[in-house]
Amino acid sequence: MEEVKLHYDVNAYDFICAGEASGKLKRSLKDLGFDATLIRKVAIAVYEAEINMVIHAEGGVIDATITPEDITVVLADKGPGIPDIELAMKEGYSTAPENVRSLGFGAGMGLPNIKKYTDEMDIETEIGVGTTITLKIYNK
Amino acid sequence: MTVKEIVEILEGTIVYGEDFLDREVHTACGSDMMSDVLAYVKEQAVLLTGLVNPQVVRTAEMMDMKCIVFVRGKSPDIGMINLAEDRDIVLIKTDLEMFTSCGRLYAKGLRGGSGK
Numbered sequence A: 001m002e003e004v005k006l007h008y009d010v011n012a013y014d015f016i017c018a019g020e021a022s023g024k025l026k027r028s029l030k031d032l033g034f035d036a037t038l039i040r041k042v043a044i045a046v047y048e049a050e051i052n053m054v055i056h057a058e059g060g061v062i063d064a065t066i067t068p069e070d071i072t073v074v075l076a077d078k079g080p081g082i083p084d085i086e087l088a089m090k091e092g093y094s095t096a097p098e099n100v101r102s103l104g105f106g107a108g109m110g111l112p113n114i115k116k117y118t119d120e121m122d123i124e125t126e127i128g129v130g131t132t133i134t135l136k137i138y139n140k
Numbered sequence B: 001m002t003v004k005e006i007v008e009i010l011e012g013t014i015v016y017g018e019d020f021l022d023r024e025v026h027t028a029c030g031s032d033m034m035s036d037v038l039a040y041v042k043e044q045a046v047l048l049t050g051l052v053n054p055q056v057v058r059t060a061e062m063m064d065m066k067c068i069v070f071v072r073g074k075s076p077d078i079g080m081i082n083l084a085e086d087r088d089i090v091l092i093k094t095d096l097e098m099f100t101s102c103g104r105l106y107a108k109g110l111r112g113g114s115g116k
């Protein structure tokens, strides 16, 4: 298998379609023959980050690079940024408003879940500019 | 346990997936918060929820879940049904509440994601 690069756009405020990119990536990984548990880890991590792009930022872009050794996914948004990354990473911490909670999100578990399922996780953020999350999962 | 047994135990109805009644399931998870569901990467076959929106189906998709049970008489809309059809996920609805639904299934042998 050669290196495969995939790109997805995530629309702002589109709660219905949020998760479409993660689902597509999941199916591509399946077609490429990756192990089911590995695929589930990637799918969950990218889905959590994609939902965050829709509920906390104004959408953005997702770029995935797939090699036989690992899967790297970069999610970049032009949202408000994260003021305190350490706090945001805490289980249970959420700034989600009531309307987002009534949709089943805002437990403050997304970023901790991403951390749990990935081998490498990097967050770069600037207030008023946006957030870029880079994830890497090894194919062991 | 099979999907058919779940329908019987919960006195429920199949919204989508009549053809998959023989599917075997052993584990389940009940929650209205999707990130709680996503916190366990272990195979979980059934999602019980009182939440009705497309992200419920997408969460089940990411988790490779086979079946979603909507409790408290909630009904998925046509968009959700189409999504479930495309992702090959059975949809069941029951008038029972969450606590009762989980309790009945547990009593009949279905277990949580940790196997307990």
Ligand SMILES: Nc1ncnc2c1ncn2[C@@H]1O[C@H](COP(=O)(O)OP(=O)(O)OP(=O)(O)O)[C@@H](O)[C@H]1O
Pocket: A048, A052, A053, A056, A057, A077, A079, A080, A081, A082, A088, A089, A093, A094, A095, A096, A104, A105, A106, A107, A108, A109, A110, A111, A112, A131, B035, B036
């Ligand atoms: N892309 C982002 N842009 C701006 N803020 C973000 C972004 N992602 C996360 N955050 C901030 O970090 C907090 C924690 O995120 P996390 O995903 O862990 O929880 P949540 O999205 O609030 O709830 P959950 O993921 O459980 O549904 C969010 O409430 C939000 O304040």
Ligand SMILES: [Mg+2]
Pocket: A048, A051, A052, A105, A106, A109, A110, A111
């Ligand atoms: Mg989140």
